[in-house]
Amino acid sequence: MGFFSKIRDGLKKTRDAIIGQIDQMLKSFTKIDDDLFEELEELLVMGDVGVYTAEKICEELRERVKKEGITDPQKIHGLLEEVVRGMLAGGQELHTSTKPSVILVIGVNGVGKTTTIGKLAASFVRQGKRVTLAAADTFRAAAIDQLQIWADRAGADIIKQGEGSDPAAVVFDAIASAKAKGSDIIIADTAGRLHNKRNLMAELEKINRIIDRELPDADKEVLLVLDATTGQNAVNQTKEFKNAAGITGIVLTKLDGTAKGGVVLAIKEELDVPVKFIGIGEQIDDLRPFVPEEFAAALFDSEYVEEEPAPAEAPDSADTVPEDEYKPATADIWAQIDAEAEAERLAEEEKARENPESAPDPEELKRLAAEEKARKQEELQKRAEARKNRAKKYNWTTESAADSGSDDFLDSWRSGDTDES
Ligand SMILES: Nc1nc2c(ncn2[C@@H]2O[C@H](COP(=O)(O)OP(=O)(O)O)[C@@H](O)[C@H]2O)c(=O)[nH]1
Numbered sequence: 477m478g479f480f481s482k483i484r485d486g487l488k489k490t491r492d493a494i495i496g497q498i499d500q501m502l503k504s505f506t507k508i509d510d511d512l513f514e515e516l517e518e519l520l521v522m523g524d525v526g527v528y529t530a531e532k533i534c535e536e537l538r539e540r541v542k543k544e545g546i547t548d549p550q551k552i553h554g555l556l557e558e559v560v561r562g563m564l565a566g567g568q569e570l571h572t573s574t575k576p577s578v579i580l581v582i583g584v585n586g587v588g589k590t591t592t593i594g595k596l597a598a599s600f601v602r603q604g605k606r607v608t609l610a611a612a613d614t615f616r617a618a619a620i621d622q623l624q625i626w627a628d629r630a631g632a633d634i635i636k637q638g639e640g641s642d643p644a645a646v647v648f649d650a651i652a653s654a655k656a657k658g659s660d661i662i663i664a665d666t667a668g669r670l671h672n673k674r675n676l677m678a679e680l681e682k683i684n685r686i687i688d689r690e691l692p693d694a695d696k697e698v699l700l701v702l703d704a705t706t707g708q709n710a711v712n713q714t715k716e717f718k719n720a721a722g723i724t725g726i727v728l729t730k731l732d733g734t735a736k737g738g739v740v741l742a743i744k745e746e747l748d749v750p751v752k753f754i755g756i757g758e759q760i761d762d763l764r765p766f767v768p769e770e771f772a773a774a775l776f777d778s779e780y781v782e783e784e785p786a787p788a789e790a791p792d793s794a795d796t797v798p799e800d801e802y803k804p805a806t807a808d809i810w811a812q813i814d815a816e817a818e819a820e821r822l823a824e825e826e827k828a829r830e831n832p833e834s835a836p837d838p839e840e841l842k843r844l845a846a847e848e849k850a851r852k853q854e855e856l857q858k859r860a861e862a863r864k865n866r867a868k869k870y871n872w873t874t875e876s877a878a879d880s881g882s883d884d885f886l887d888s889w890r891s892g893d894t895d896e897s
């Protein structure tokens with residue numbers, strides 16, 4: 477089966493949930509009026525496109541309809557496809573031209589990080605590249621074993637240490653090994669769950685620091701993996717990670733089993749983070765670079781001509797250095813890196829002391845955080861209400877609760893149940 481048919485099959489539920497409903501709705505209209513746009517907006521929101529993005533799409537459609545003097549409701553389908561395609565375009569290219577380049581893969585538990593890394597590694601190996609995986613999810617031994625299995629399948633090197641070891645040290649070793657062996661790409665797995673949020677973010681920061689220090693000129697991608705079946709929760713996860721980790725792109729997984737694929741639009745439009753890959757199954761070749769035209773064509777069930785894949789190159793073995801020339805991290809380096817981090821922290825404290833005006837008042841920050849939390853909860857409640865009413869109105873069934881499995885950590889995190897000390 478070609479890639480496009482696979483994506484089209486994977487997106488069937490999403491297509492039925494959004495475009496199918498819209499087409500049916502359009503049939504009941506004989507002219508284009510406010511009611512039509514109202515219903516269209518509701519259907520888009522129901523399809524996990526998000527309130528803001530749904531409004532924006534309708535706004536653009538209204539303008540086009542007016543400007544082009546369109547009166548036939550059936551024309552809306554084609555117009556909508558054009559608007560969606562335009563919205564999805566831009567930013568999806570992956571930057572990995574330096575040797576080595578680094579891809580740091582982050583996200584909450586169970587979204588598909590390790591699986592995505594396996595698939596990514598395989599695709600790079602197919603292109604004739606040498607890949608080094610860093611098993612920096614050291615939280616559970618099983619996570620390391622799982623990455624080893626994917627490394628074997630993909631034909632990639634792997635650097636790992638024992639359960640509970642310092643993830644940043646694993647990344648450091650992987651960089652040293654990749655330099656020695658002439659690897660093209662380092663892909664680092666990370667933990668999705670730690671004892672608390674602060675630990676997780678501090679760990680990602682430390683890993684980032686190592687990469688910037690050891691490979692200051694390398695291309696670096698920080699890919700946030702999101703599970704499409706969680707719908708709007710995926711948008712919230714992007715917000716949580718965006719500031720802390722400097723995300724450069726999204727991998728949206730499990731698009732094959734969900735009706736909530738419309739969330740692609742919300743992520744791109746609302747958060748301005750490009751989707752770079754999509755996962756459409758559990759197998760090694762079920763990851764695809766995100767191609768906006770292809771995605772839109774699959775969503776709207778229209779024609780799409782696939783590009784021929786580039787022919788594989790043979791790996792360049794001339795610049796490979798024997799394994800024993802790579803030196804693992806030494807205690808000296810760790811002391812130095814910790815000292816740098818401490819110095820940076822002290823400098824920030826000093827700056828805050830010198831300039832108390834700009835230093836945020838901790839009480840004020842707490843109050844703002846509480847306000848933000850209350851606002852979010854209210855918004856969520858309202859949305860849930862509206863959703864229930866719409867579902868009743870249109871006699872729809874909502875997707876099963878089991879669909880949002882991977883979000884328990886984030887929920888407890890937000891409600892403060894994790895033991896932040
Ligand atoms: N259907 C489907 N399942 C996926 C996809 N990507 C990952 N998975 C499954 O999601 C589960 C969790 O994946 P894993 O990589 O362990 O998640 P991690 O905790 O983020 O590393 C596994 O059962 C994967 O097979 C996808 O694109 N489609």
Ligand SMILES: [Mg+2]
Binds near residue numbers: 589590
């Ligand atoms: Mg994992």
